[in-house]
Ligand SMILES: Nc1ncnc2c1ncn2[C@@H]1O[C@H](COP(=O)(O)OP(=O)(O)O)[C@@H](O)[C@H]1O
């Protein structure tokens with residue numbers, strides 16, 4: 163609790179800037195605040211944000227694990243403009259589909275689990291901007307229409323910790339090397355399928371046949387070919403996802419030490435470069 167309070171206090175100057183930017187309507191003043199935020203305050207005492215990659219198969223619990231980490235760092239009830247820990251989904255980096263690809267997607271015949279479905283260069287540029295302490299704009303993803311919602315853009319302000327979660331966040335070498343810490347949520351495939359079916363029907367507008375067909379034709383084979391082999395890059399493998407409170411507590415503790423202790427001075431400077439971060 164004491165640690166969380168100190169964390170919040172240390173960020174108060176950054177928050178004042180963020181607040182000023184939010185309440186002001188005059189464009190020029192907004193730009194001044196953005197420039198100040200971009201140029202000066204990239205993370206606690208002006209250092210690089212700590213970038214954590216969170217991977218794992220579909221419905222393994224990546225988002226839930228990120229949510230738990232944010233909860234434990236006291237961030238969930240904080241307004242998104244004020245957060246010191248933010249979470250971004252790799253799904254915001256699906257590439258735009260051509261009209262014929264959209265037709266395929268509507269029939270469950272497009273492979274959203276293949277690396278080619280993503281905009282790798284935009285993903286890398288955005289993460290590099292985040293590491294440089296810049297404000298970035300990220301669209302949300304509309305699973306019902308298989309497209310980015312360019313009318314629903316989230317502004318990501320400079321934060322101390324940035325979680326980037328998705329099925330293929332460790333697949334692209336140029337993206338992979340940007341992470342300071344890599345987590346892999348390892349949940350067995352039966353459990354994942356049992357979670358994906360109701361989620362896709364209830365939240366993503368699919369029917370049972372379409373979900374199972376997509377899973378057998380694309381999701382399962384692509385997991386085996388592209389996602390599962392990236393487990394070897396992880397620094398920490400989390401069996402059972404969010405149920406594994408011991409692992410989550412250890413990770414939160416480690417993040418805390420890096421942000422506030424000697425770990426940060428010794429091991430974490432800017433873009434990761436150690437051997438384990440290949
Ligand atoms: N430990 C858990 N126990 C039960 N249900 C879970 C657990 N973790 C996640 N879920 C559920 O499974 C679904 C997928 O979880 P989510 O965290 O969104 O996975 P991912 O981000 O890997 O796709 C969601 O409906 C979520 O509520």
Ligand SMILES: O=c1ccn([C@@H]2O[C@H](COP(=O)(O)O)[C@@H](O)[C@H]2O)c(=O)[nH]1
Nearest residue numbers: 219220221274275305308309328329381
């Ligand atoms: O239009 C789309 C885009 C993605 N998907 C599926 O989503 C999962 C990735 O999200 P998770 O939250 O990690 O499950 C991926 O397996 C795609 O198949 C989709 O069905 N439609």
